[in-house]
Amino acid sequence: MIFEEELCGYCGACVTVCPLNLLQLFEFKIHKKHGCNTCQRCVRVCPMGAIKGELADEI
Amino acid sequence: MKYDIVVVGGRVSGSIASLYASKNDMNVLMIEKHQEIGTPVQCAGGVSKSFLDTLEIKLSPDIICSKIKGAKLHSPQGDYFTSTNEILHGYILERKMLDKSLAMKSAEAGTDIMLKTHVKDLIINKGRVEGVIARNQGKLIEIPAQVVIGADGIESQIARIAQLNHGYEPIDLVSCAQYEMVGLDVESSMMEFFFGSKIAPGGYVWIFPKGEQRANVGVGVRNTEKAAIHYLEKFISRFNATKIELNVGAVPVCGPSNKTYGNGILITGDAAGQVDPITGGGIHLASICSKLAGEIAAEAIKNEDLSADYLQQYEQEWQQKISKNLERSFKYRQIFDKLNDQDLNKLIQFFNKNDVESLSTLSLWKLALGFPKLFKSLKNIL
Structure with a gap:
């Protein structure tokens, strides 16, 4: 998954849908832990379109 | 400590x-x-009129931007219905x-x-x-x-x-983007809502006036391929107004x-x-x-x-x-989720033809009969 920090509005939408709880929102920073399974949930909720990645089969 | x-x-x-x-x-x-x-x-x-009473805290008048007396609901095909029902009365803060x-x-x-x-x-x-x-x-x-x-x-x-x-889950959230804009020709006491699969799939566009040609113009969408900001930019292209603030966020709508x-x-x-x-x-x-x-x-x-x-x-x-x-x-x-653009067009037309402010439950059911899909879902849900 690619996070385009320049587009990020720091709203935390991605944090709340990550099933593995890999994301954390700091004041103006999204901290990403390793282990993403590219489920694409964060892509579907980011209001800014700041997250991009390969589409998983089920979506 | x-x-x-x-x-x-x-x-x-x-x-x-x-x-x-x-x-x-x-x-x-x-x-x-x-x-x-x-x-x-x-x-x-936006808050309802009763909010200030519930709060039990006296707010400075500067916090209240405008007093709302009603709303215009716009259908996908461009008709609109105006309501001044008391449930819509409130404030934009x-x-x-x-x-x-x-x-x-x-x-x-x-x-x-x-x-x-x-x-x-x-x-x-x-x-x-x-x-x-x-x-x-x-x-x-x-x-x-x-x-x-x-x-x-x-x-x-x-x-x-x-x-x-x-x-x-993504379907539980409405993904929102909003601009505060100035130079907007909007009525300062009316909210506006725009519906339609091209405007805001799974949600709606809102215009919340803040007085003196200033308003929050935002869009909420659900589980869409394109981001909320895409729909917002598309919507505001109809205005000749200036953005002064961008807000983004997600709202849980699953209870x-x-x-x-x-x-x-x-x-x-x-x-x-x-x-x-x-x-x-x-x-x-x-x-x-x-x-x-x-x-x-x-x-x-x-x-x-x-x-x-x-x-x-x-x-x-x-x-x-x-x-x-x-x-x-x-x-x-859940009922709203089942409505397609045609249903929404018909619904706004129905509102305009009938005195919906005083609609009885019976006439609402009659209304539902005109929408087979809606009727089915109403039956399941209610």
Whole structure:
């Protein structure tokens, strides 16, 4: 998954849908832990379109 | 550093919870991760008329931008229906000023406030929450407390760590983007809503006037391929107006969390999903629930019983106050989900042809008969 920090509005939408709880929102920073399974949930909720990645089969 | 109550999050929920905890003679700390209370804004600022009474706090007149007397509902094909029904009466508030003002009231009542502080973890001992671990000015600090109140918004780490909320599915959230704009030719007492699969799939566009040709223009969409900002840019291209602020955020519209309390912990506001599933409005509900959270946490400490058994009173009381309305709104949202553009066109036309302000239940059913799909879903839902 690619996070385009320049587009990020720091709203935390991605944090709340990550099933593995890999994301954390700091004041103006999204901290990403390793282990993403590219489920694409964060892509579907980011209001800014700041997250991009390969589409998983089920979506 | 030791407190009776630590409230995580310094927006409406956090300030109200901490205010009422402090008013009940507690030693309270409120922790906010941002360096300024009230920003970035993640809200359109609309509240119902009864909000100011519920709040029981006198707000400075500067916080109220405009008084709302009704709404225009626009169909996908461009018709609109105007309603001045009393349920639509309310105010558009300057949200960042509201947040700051509530934090000031809480501080006046005795709450300590820590800014730019990130809560990393809960101190948990034998299944009981006993404080927080936070990062402040480059240092990790332990802050013991008898009760922790998680008011840290939709992305609540407190709710996740305490296993009270496991996060959401994309379909549970409305993804929102909003511009505050100036130079907009809008009526200052009417909200406007625009519906349609091309305008806002799974949601709607709103225009909330703030007076003097200023308004919040926003869009909420659900589980879409393109981002909310895409739909917003497309919508505002019809205006010759200037953007002065951009706000983004997500709103949970799936109803409240199943459990909002534990040993030594309560969650409130967006962190607990206390949001109306049809309007996406949360300020009013947060003010009701967070007041209860502050008061009941204080009572628990006074009664020296911090157990989940005691704290479940909070859940019982907020459910008593708002659950019925939330359940009804959730049903309405399920009905709304079933409507396609044609249904919405017909519905707005029907509203215009009939005196819907005085529609009886019977005539609503007759209306539903004109929409076979809607009728089926109404039958299933109601």
